[in-house]
């Protein structure tokens with residue numbers, strides 16, 4: 001199923017809400033990674049990679065994604081931030097086939113977990129997933145970037161902000177009324 005963004009996330013007064021709020025907050029990211037890793041463990045390409053994963057892994061990735069998309073900095077506080085996340089991928093030798101399957105299953109999981117299906121949200125989501133999986137490939141490969149503190153990636157709406165009804169729409173309606181009268 002594909003969801004719609006909750007109305008309370010609209011936040012017109014202060015500009016667009018964060019991607020995190022638009023997605024549905026902590027609960028939505030926890031749902032997403034739960035659905036995703038259940039599929040990963042059934043998948044012939046990815047099962048061998050994740051067979052021995054930490055039981056808390058889905059939750060940790062939910063915290064990471066939440067922080068990337070503008071939520072609270074919980075991955076940084078609880079799991080060591082970017083440096084620790086990158087280190088989890090070092091030496092794993094992820095293949096392009098595994099990367100692609102990871103990205104494809106996460107997109108499917110976004111549908112199944114009911115994340116917003118609007119083109120703007122999904123475009124930014126896909127942008128991050130493409131970038132993030134390619135970075136995981138680089139870190140897992142033969143010449144990873146040197147370890148060290150690096151800023152947490154933070155994703156915003158960029159050139160595809162969400163569509164929100166604004167004051168201009170209301171003004172248009174008033175004008176129509178005046179014309180009709």
Ligand code: HEM
Pocket residue numbers: 049050052053054056057060061064065079084085088089092094098099102103128129131132133136137
């Ligand atoms: C946007 C892309 C990705 C994100 C956001 C991501 C996120 C993460 C995070 C946050 C961790 C550390 C979790 C913790 O703190 O315990 C992690 C670990 C890991 N990641 Fe990724 N990852 C991505 C891509 C990939 C890909 C493409 C693969 C392989 C196909 C992969 C394989 C792994 C593995 C095997 C671990 C260690 C799991 C464990 O033993 O607990 N990741 N990832």
